[in-house]
Amino acid sequence: MGKQSQTTAAVKPKVARRYQTSGKEPAIIMKEATALWWAEATPSKSNIFSVADKATKSNFTQMIWGKSTKVGCSIKQTCNEDNRLHSPFYVDYVVCLFKESGNKVGEPIYDIGNGCNSDNDCTAFSNSRCDRSTSLCELGNKIGEDVYETGLGCSSDSECTQIPNSKCNTDRKLCVAA
Incomplete structure (x- = not known):
């Protein structure tokens, strides 16, 4: 029983909002869901995740959580009661799992630093690189690149x-x- 509850906690998903479509391609569905998450961004004076953040922008903060280095997403497509895919009642769900999961109240969303000028400045994670246009270190695919x-x-x-x-x-x- 203890092992089961540990497993459940380790894979707690971060879920996008539900929205209706009428037969969009998976790539478009994924881009729309991540755009909805990103739209939660609001100016903040603190880098520490709070209870208020949890209520208003937890999808966004999970996406930018500094310790998250891996993400896997899935699209669940459901039909209306007549099992017709192309109908006004066709709904898509997008679910993403992040490792390390974030949104822990009281923890920093990301490390504050001076920014980077070269790849050598990016030392927190191996194989990370400096995006000189933002002075931020990044790991994995560049923003906007299909993954x-x-x-x-x-x-x-x-x-x-x-x-x-x-x-x-x-x-x-x-x-x-x-």
């Missing part, structure tokens, strides 16, 4: 091998669970 491939999509059920019993939705070129 995934959408591929050509499927054209037949035989191409859907990653998800057991999935079928190809040829209109959307996506493999979906049956």
Whole structure:
């Protein structure tokens, strides 16, 4: 039982708002969700995460949490009661898991420093680099860079091998669970 509760706490997701679409591509859905999170940004005089931050901008602060070096996201697409994908009641959910998770009340959102002038100034994480336009150290892909491939999509059920019993939705070129 103790191990189960530790596992649950370790993978607590940070969830985007729910919003309705009518058949948008996954790349567009992901960009819209992250734009909603980023829109929570507000000026702050403190670098310490607070209870007020938790209520008003926790999606944004998780995205910029200084100790988070990995993120994985998934899109859940649901249908209306008639199982029609292209309908006014089609809803997408975006869920992202961050490691290390942030939004811990009383902890700094990020380390305050003098900024960087070169990659040699970026020492907190190996392989981080200096973005000279912002004087911030970054790790991973640059902001605005795609971090995934959408591929050509499927054209037949035989191409859907990653998800057991999935079928190809040829209109959307996506493999979906049956």
